[in-house]
Amino acid sequence: MGPIIKKIFTFLLLPAAIVALVYLNIESVAVDVRFKDQDKPSREAVAIQRLKDIRTLQEAHKNVKGYYSATIDSLQIFYNEGAMKVVLQVGSEDDSLAVANTAQLKKQLKAKGVKDKDMAARLRDEYNKSNGELKLVFAVESEVLVKDTLFNNRPDFSVDSLAFIPFSGGDSIQMRAEVREVSGVKVPLFEAKIPYESLLRGLNEQLVVNTIAERQDLELYPGLKVGDIEKPNNNAGNWE
Numbered sequence: 096m097g098p099i100i101k102k103i104f105t106f107l108l109l110p111a112a113i114v115a116l117v118y119l120n121i122e123s124v125a126v127d128v129r130f131k132d133q134d135k136p137s138r139e140a141v142a143i144q145r146l147k148d149i150r151t152l153q154e155a156h157k158n159v160k161g162y163y164s165a166t167i168d169s170l171q172i173f174y175n176e177g178a179m180k181v182v183l184q185v186g187s188e189d190d191s192l193a194v195a196n197t198a199q200l201k202k203q204l205k206a207k208g209v210k211d212k213d214m215a216a217r218l219r220d221e222y223n224k225s226n227g228e229l230k231l232v233f234a235v236e237s238e239v240l241v242k243d244t245l246f247n248n249r250p251d252f253s254v255d256s257l258a259f260i261p262f263s264g265g266d267s268i269q270m271r272a273e274v275r276e277v278s279g280v281k282v283p284l285f286e287a288k289i290p291y292e293s294l295l296r297g298l299n300e301q302l303v304v305n306t307i308a309e310r311q312d313l314e315l316y317p318g319l320k321v322g323d324i325e326k327p328n329n330n331a332g333n334w335e
Contacts (some may be wrong), residue, residue: 163285186232263293
């Protein structure tokens with residue numbers, strides 16, 4: 096190596112190589128930090144909300160039909176077309192005045208020929224006539240549309256998106272529902288799964304592979320999951 100080339104290498108190329116190496120190391124650390132602290136958690140938050148929405152609909156479906164939906168298509172139909180019973184509870188049995196008023200009003204209504212099966216509805220009517228000022232205790236069961244009851248406080252809720260894994264480009268959420276015998280009793284079960292392979296698509300490939308491998312090494316599902324077909328868990332999510 097000639098003296099001129101040696102000087103060029105020493106004063107120009109070597110410092111540039113050092114700077115480039117330092118930059119690559121810093122960028123590598125930054126990518127890892129962004130993945131763990133920003134990219135992965137932000138995607139998980141969206142996916143978790145979707146799985147929670149599926150759980151809410153599944154539990155409503157079971158309350159109405161006695162079993163969980165096996166497909167998201169049928170769950171969407173249940174949301175759009177189904178109905179469920181809700182109970183309107185007014186007053187408390189611990190309120191002695193409300194209890195006394197209710198007993199007196201029931202006596203008056205019975206004297207007018209009101210049947211027991213219609214009593215709750217008539218109590219509601221009298222309560223509404225008083226604009227809620229009459230202290231009573233009663234509960235009225237009524238049937239309402241599922242879509243008019245669930246997710247009313249969620250303007251961003253979209254039942255059409257329920258089937259898809261966020262950020263995946265269109266992959267479907269994996270869902271199963273079965274009735275299995277647990278301790279001699281037949282129990283409806285369901286599970287819905289979002290694999291990291293789909294959820295984290297487009298992020299640093301090696302970090303995604305590492306994340307999946309870490310879960311597999313611990314014999315844990317490599318993704319997000321709610322409910323469990325094999326091990327009943329009261330519809331818990333694996334993030335909870």
